Amino acid sequence: MKRLFLLLALFAAMALVPLVVRSEFWLNVCILTVFSALIGQAWNILGGYAGQFSFGHALFFGVGAYAVAVLQVHLGVNPWIGLILGAAFGAGVAVAVGWLTFRYGLRGSYFALVTLAFAEVFRILANSTPWTGAGEGIMIKLSPRPSMMQFKDLGHYYWLLLAMTLACYLTVWWLDRSRLGARMLAVRDNEDAAAAIGVDAFAVKLQAMALSGLFMGLAGVFYAQRYLYLDPGIAFGPTESVEALLVAIVGGIGTLFGPLMGAVVLHALSEGAQVALGSLPGANMVIYGTVLVLMVLFMPRGLASLTRPRSRRKGGRDA
Amino acid sequence: MLNPTILWPAILNGVTTGALYALIALGLTLIYGVLHIINFAHGALLMVALYIVYFLFRLFGLAPYLSLAIVPPVMFALGYALQRGVIGRAGHGRDENILLVTLGLSIVIENLALMLFSSDTQTVETAYGFSTVSVLGAFIPVPKAVAFVGAVVTALALWAFMSRTDLGRAIRAVAKERKGARLVGIDVDHVYAMSFGIGVGVLGIAACLLMPSYYVTPQVGHGFILIAFTIVVLGGMGSFLGALIGGIVIGVVEAVGGLMLGESLGQIGIFAIFILILLFRPQGLLGHRA
Amino acid sequence: MTTEMKGGLDRRSFLAGTAALSGALAAPGLLRAAPAPVKIGLIHPVTGALSYSGTQCRAGGEMAIADINAAGGIKSLGGAKLEAILGDSRSKPDIGAAETAKAVEGGAAGIVAGYASSITLATAQEAGKTNTPHIVDVGVADSIVERGLKNVFRFGPGYGKIAKDAVAALDEINKAAGSPAKTVVIVHEDSAFGTGTAKLLASELPKHGFEILKVIAHPTPTRDFTNIALQVKAANPDIIIPANYYNEYVLFARTIEQQQIKPKAIYSVLGGAASSYKFVKDFPKAAEGVMDTNHWFNPLSPLAQARKAATEAKGLYYTYEVYLTYNAVALLADAIERAGSTDKDKVIAALNSSTWDKHGMPYGPTHFVNGQNMGAQPVNTQVLGGKIEVIRPAQFASAKAKFPLA
Structure with missing residues (x-):
């Protein structure tokens, strides 16, 4: 309960941001940060809790984004309905991919690589199908009305995103204390041992996929409505896949607050590097990458390990 | 849409292009096979090697093929130092840390290149850059024919090295049974660094053979990294001959897929094969079941 | 709480803060009690996949600013100097939008941005929220100027x-x-x-x-x-x-x-x-x-040839990125000059009535219809x-x- 209280207090404080921060720029930075926290947590459900590393999470992000865009542009489906459908498509595609890959017993780096390949397949398909706009991309008509999920006020976008993110973090809070969560951890730590004590690893992993895909899909819906333009590279390219796993791993995988911390630190780092080094192209990214490497060298358990001296995670897995 | 008169040249082109891909994948498969890590910095290291070839040419007039004497040893040293100094220390027994550290390294390397060399596309112009050899009515560019031979020789040499030399045997021992290897007195950290170094050194060979028919920019590695992973999986992680055959298969699939479905959609053939292999034969074409 | 209310008042107070932060840059000007500089946001993909073109664009924009300042700045504002706010979109639309917001908040009187069409769509939209004049440097997709944003102007031709x-x-x-x-x-x-x-x-x-x-x-x-x-x-x-x-x-x-x-x-x-x-x-x-x-400059124009020589003297190629961005900045500066103000509505009105011809391009004087320069041609x-x-x-x-x- 203490963690729930902490979580709700944190999100309540975050909800005040648009009232306090009147700068569009900083609000934008907050949006990018919360967005990272959302996709990082979505990745964390599958990667951190169920132990299935994905390199292709952009797949579910892209499916959600294209779902809301295509339905809206071609069929006139309201984006609020699109939001539900986008999340459902994200979850559905995740389950389908999971069913196919887990059925054939793919684990570890094999699973990671197959998710990457699926994201590429979707990128290529989106690049060649007329109803996704193919290579030209798809543009949602500018219509800044809340009923069309487009807001004049950046704060409203922020609150929409924050609500999605809260739903995601509450789900993970619930996972932490539910039987499903416990089963996920069992599967992560030793799949064969979990199976021996009667855990249906296949079903557990599918459920993790579904939850993970659902929240990635939601993130995709948000992206589409915020920027109103998608192309196959934006939707299914490696950017979102890398960001999701980066945020979660830096923060500390398998922890409730890890992805949030990871998101805050990485965005602070990115902004800070830019302020420090200004306009020399590439210099800011060199600092960013260097700090990343140093963090792994000196903080191997992620940021979350700083707040809790005794991690619940099983340590020292032998590679 | 399939035109029979161009099928033969297309396949032949696929074979030579695929051999080039294989050359890039050889180092990756060695690193994966021994260290069991997915090296995301592989593309960035290829870029570094290409820049070395380019600058040797531009500053000292050294032809790319003569750079074969310099670039692979330099890349080997770089790889050895990276594994010993950074990657090996970052693991702490956790896969995700290796992932993060190789990712971080690739960001650093790419942006350093951007800072130092700017993002201009650089090419080397050689006398043989435009020449071709005719094979049964199909034109094969000379640089690609050379690369094909280079890939085959490199794969065979690596294979011979692993089975015939003491170091090769030590590497195989460490790959199979790390703790046991340590017990019999093998310096595991050294062997890891040697393996990583050799894997990166092979990239140096790839760069010398690739440069005459390609170009270099700070982002050039992106175009090859995914295809190299595909080849590693296809051939069986850790298998050199598998990588060679896998590369050629991918090259041919890409060529024929491009002819049948168009170059954009044709790429899907590569990933379809990748997924099917992972699902039905995850040990790869020539790998052994773990 | 309406957007309009919030925007105007608070942005100004934030601006004051930013100005203090960038004091180091502004200080020499302030000491001589010179007019406040006019800031222009240059948002380009200088890192990532498009970094070559982004860097060329930025170089063009900076050259324009240097030339205009050397010629006495914005005369109708008492010789106010132009000052670039440089942004890196990292070849991504969302970062491009964030950098645009940052520039607008930093007090940019106008934005020159995009290079790639996908990024330009995002930067134009973001600038549109505050009605900040946005000049498209390259971005050839016609949807950029056809979606009804009143703040968007494209100097060059669309595809x-x-x-x-x-x-x-x-x-x-x-x-x-x-x-x-x-x-x-x-x-x-x-x-x-x-x-x-x-x-x-x-x-x-x-x-x-x-x-x-x-x-x-x-x-x-x-x-x-x-x-x-x-x-x-x-x-x-x-x-x-x-x-x-x-x-x-x-x-x-x-x-x-x-x-x-x-x-x-x-x-x-x-x-x-x-x-x-x-x-x-x-x-x-x-x-x-x-x-x-x-895109190409008018080879018979001495102005274009002089700029080409100046670019080459810097060791750069005179590519379309350079002269299109140069002209986008110069076009914006001309509008500010004629508006005699950095008021956004006035600058946009000045752009709409623009008949500017000092671009060295084969275009004739500018003439904007729905944000597109009608004379622009390849x-x-x-x-x-x-x-x-x-x-x-x-x-x-x-x-x-x-x-x-x-």
Whole structure:
């Protein structure tokens, strides 16, 4: 309960941001940060809790984004309905991919690589199908009305995103204390041992996929409505896949607050590097990458390990 | 849409292009096979090697093929130092840390290149850059024919090295049974660094053979990294001959897929094969079941 | 709580904070009690996949600012100096939008941005929220100016205009030579710019009696062009029309040479390298005779030639990114000059009534309709004797077209 209280207090404080921060720029930075926290947590459900590393999470992000865009542009489906459908498509595609890959017993780096390949397949398909706009991309008509999920006020976008993110973090809070969560951890730590004590690893992993895909899909819906333009590279390219796993791993995988911390630190780092080094192209990214490497060298358990001296995670897995 | 008169040249082109891909994948498969890590910095290291070839040419007039004497040893040293100094220390027994550290390294390397060399596309112009050899009515560019031979020789040499030399045997021992290897007195950290170094050194060979028919920019590695992973999986992680055959298969699939479905959609053939292999034969074409 | 209320008041107070932060830069000006500088946001992809073009754009924008300042700044504002707020979109639309917001908040009187169409859509939209004037530097997708944003102006031509002109010019060149060419193959990259251009070409070409034998799309990057060259060879067209980025163009041109394909013309539309000094210098043989329909300066304009010399003196190539961004900044500065204010509505009104002609482009005075400069047009170039010559329209031409080649 203490963690729930902490979580709700944190999100309540975050909800005040648009009232306090009147700068569009900083609000934008907050949006990018919360967005990272959302996709990082979505990745964390599958990667951190169920132990299935994905390199292709952009797949579910892209499916959600294209779902809301295509339905809206071609069929006139309201984006609020699109939001539900986008999340459902994200979850559905995740389950389908999971069913196919887990059925054939793919684990570890094999699973990671197959998710990457699926994201590429979707990128290529989106690049060649007329109803996704193919290579030209798809543009949602500018219509800044809340009923069309487009807001004049950046704060409203922020609150929409924050609500999605809260739903995601509450789900993970619930996972932490539910039987499903416990089963996920069992599967992560030793799949064969979990199976021996009667855990249906296949079903557990599918459920993790579904939850993970659902929240990635939601993130995709948000992206589409915020920027109103998608192309196959934006939707299914490696950017979102890398960001999701980066945020979660830096923060500390398998922890409730890890992805949030990871998101805050990485965005602070990115902004800070830019302020420090200004306009020399590439210099800011060199600092960013260097700090990343140093963090792994000196903080191997992620940021979350700083707040809790005794991690619940099983340590020292032998590679 | 399939035109029979161009099928033969297309396949032949696929074979030579695929051999080039294989050359890039050889180092990756060695690193994966021994260290069991997915090296995301592989593309960035290829870029570094290409820049070395380019600058040797531009500053000292050294032809790319003569750079074969310099670039692979330099890349080997770089790889050895990276594994010993950074990657090996970052693991702490956790896969995700290796992932993060190789990712971080690739960001650093790419942006350093951007800072130092700017993002201009650089090419080397050689006398043989435009020449071709005719094979049964199909034109094969000379640089690609050379690369094909280079890939085959490199794969065979690596294979011979692993089975015939003491170091090769030590590497195989460490790959199979790390703790046991340590017990019999093998310096595991050294062997890891040697393996990583050799894997990166092979990239140096790839760069010398690739440069005459390609170009270099700070982002050039992106175009090859995914295809190299595909080849590693296809051939069986850790298998050199598998990588060679896998590369050629991918090259041919890409060529024929491009002819049948168009170059954009044709790429899907590569990933379809990748997924099917992972699902039905995850040990790869020539790998052994773990 | 309405947006309008919030925006105006608080932005100003934030601005004060930013000004204090950047005090170091502004200090010398303040000491002499000079007028406050006019800030212009230059948002370009200087890192990531598009970094070459982004860097060129930024260089062009900075040169414009330096030139205007050297000539006395904005005179109607008491000689106020221009000051760049540099932003890096990292080749991503969302970062581009964030950097735009940052520049606007930093007090930018206008934004010059985008380069890529996908990024420009995001930066224009973001600037639109605060009604900040936004000049599109390159971004050729017509949707950028066609979505009803009142703050968006494009100095250069969109790909609709470029494709139409390209086909009309090809027809003219062909007819002048006795119509030897009838068939074409289009080779284009498969993202927004290439696909959009190819689609427009495919609808325009048949109107002038050209038969399209094949349209080949390829991804960026494409590692090998042999396969595409083989397909072109099998189709055996009179004319090859490539529309792709620099690296792919270079590989394609090389491969055409290797596979001994000899069309009557290689006629690019927004060809990544066809009218690039670097390409001509690095591959003189492959470049010889190549035609392009692209952004280009007016070679007969002393102004353009002077700027070209100045750019080359800095060790840079005078590419379309440089002069388009240069002119985008200069156009904005002219509007601010005439508005006599950095008030956004006044600057936008000044842009709408703009008749500016100091651009050294083959455009005539600017004339904006719905944000598009109507006079903007591409020109045709051809590499002849190792030099890039303008061959059309006639009043800007520096050489006569050589067609057919073979």
